[in-house]
Amino acid sequence: MFGFFPLILSTFLLGLGFYLLLQVLARKEPANLPRGSMGWPLFGETLGFLKPHSSNSMGSFLQEHCSRYGRVFKSHLFGSPTIVSCDHELNMVVLQNEEKLFKVSYPKAMHGILGNFSLLIVSGDVHKKLRNIGVSFITSSKSNPEFLDCVEKMTISMMNSWKNCKEIGFYKEVKKFTLNLMVKHLLSIEPEEPLAFKILEDFLTYMKGFVSLPVYLPGTPYASAVKARARLSATVREIIKERRKEQLGLVKGDFLDAILSKENLSDEKTQEHNAIRKNKENGESLNWEDYQKMEFTCNVRKYFIYKTFVSTTYIKGQNLKW
Numbered sequence: 655m656f657g658f659f660p661l662i663l664s665t666f667l668l669g670l671g672f673y674l675l676l677q678v679l680a681r682k683e684p685a686n687l688p689r690g691s692m693g694w695p696l697f698g699e700t701l702g703f704l705k706p707h708s709s710n711s712m713g714s715f716l717q718e719h720c721s722r723y724g725r726v727f728k729s730h731l732f733g734s735p736t737i738v739s740c741d742h743e744l745n746m747v748v749l750q751n752e753e754k755l756f757k758v759s760y761p762k763a764m765h766g767i768l769g770n771f772s773l774l775i776v777s778g779d780v781h782k783k784l785r786n787i788g789v790s791f792i793t794s795s796k797s798n799p800e801f802l803d804c805v806e807k808m809t810i811s812m813m814n815s816w817k818n819c820k821e822i823g824f825y826k827e828v829k830k831f832t833l834n835l836m837v838k839h840l841l842s843i844e845p846e847e848p849l850a851f852k853i854l855e856d857f858l859t860y861m862k863g864f865v866s867l868p869v870y871l872p873g874t875p876y877a878s879a880v881k882a883r884a885r886l887s888a889t890v891r892e893i894i895k896e897r898r899k900e901q902l903g904l905v906k907g908d909f910l911d912a913i914l915s916k917e918n919l920s921d922e923k924t925q926e927h928n929a930i931r932k933n934k935e936n937g938e939s940l941n942w943e944d945y946q947k948m949e950f951t952c953n954v955r956k957y958f959i960y961k962t963f964v965s966t967t968y969i970k971g972q973n974l975k976w
Contacts, residue, residue, distance in 0.1 A: 688737065690719065690728030698730025700867055716740060732761035732868050753778055763868030766880045767860065801839065808835060808845065833857055841893055841910055853889060856882040 693699035699715070707713035712720075716738075719727050725741040739745055748756050758777050760768065768775050773784045812831055816822050833854055834845040843850050863879020870877050897910060 687728050688726045689723040690738075691723075692728070692730040692735070696733075697867065698733070700731050700733075703729070703731050704865055704867070712740070733763055734761055761868060763876070764864070766868075766870070767863045767876070767883055769883065804838060805835065808838075811845075829858070829861075830854060841890070843893075849889070853886065856885050856889070860886065 691699065693702070702715045705713065705715060707715075711717070719729070719738070720740055726737065726739050726744060729736050729738050731738075739748070752758060758781075760775060765775060770776075773781065776784065808831065812827065816827075834850060837843045837850055837853055838845065843853070859882040860879050862875045863882075866875035866879070868876050870880065894910065
């Protein structure tokens with residue numbers, strides 16, 4: 655049996671080499687592309703791009719490529735041919751023509767980490783709606799005295815925990831503080847609870863996937879990030895399930911309560927949803943096109959957001975346009 659192993663390995667490597675050769679030969683680049691390098695087959699120049707560097711520099715990858723090819727160059731990053739721009743004027747043109755000449759997107763591999771309906775993935779009107787909801791909630795929370803009191807107490811607690819520490823990883827502590835604050839006000843989970851530690855661990859694993867090679871193999875940071883996202887989703891679903899079982903009088907007043915308090919559908923919303931469901935195949939999920947057809951539901955959502963986050967906040971001398 656072991657005598658066949660070298661033969662099997664050689665056959666596998668030969669097949670892999672032949673496949674990579676075909677990939678290189680099949681590459682057809684459009685005309686008038688800027689100078690640059692496409693790097694290795696499959697991986698491109700992703701590893702060099704992800705190489706850590708100090709925050710006060712652009713990194714060796716960009717420095718070397720800009721000096722060699724100019725401030726606009728071609729490359730191959732995260733599995734896709736890419737044009738990299740370090741030119742201020744070109745970057746301004748791109749930003750000013752979003753959704754006109756250019757579309758904001760992430761590499762397809764990132765969809766496995768972020769999810770298809772993440773604020774970073776969606777674009778256009780959907781992105782604006784999700785962003786407005788998030789900004790409204792954050793704005794209302796910052797003006798809440800209870801929120802500011804919570805921030806102060808958590809800050810003091812964090813600083814007290816440093817008293818006997820010879821060395822402090824400030825960046826790590828800030829990430830932990832931010833996540834604990836989010837979990838507290840979104841889900842009413844205290845930082846000392848075991849569930850908070852579980853969410854923190856999964857979230858840190860999840861974040862590492864953003865700066866890793868997008869290869870889904872067991873043990874890789876990317877694969878671990880995809881699994882961490884699945885665990886985080888399962889944790890939130892379980893919290894929602896438990897919250898629904900609680901008595902109606904036990905209101906925690908967090909963002910999840912605000913959402914769950916509007917679960918009961920009116921007759922208009924029920925009719926609207928049933929009409930959309932009739933046009934779907936058995937087991938087919940809803941998509942954003944279906945969501946955009948829910949005019950009555952959207953109006954209810956807008957009114958709820960207005961009453962919850964806007965009408966309770968008065969800004970002197972400012973006009974509100976909705």
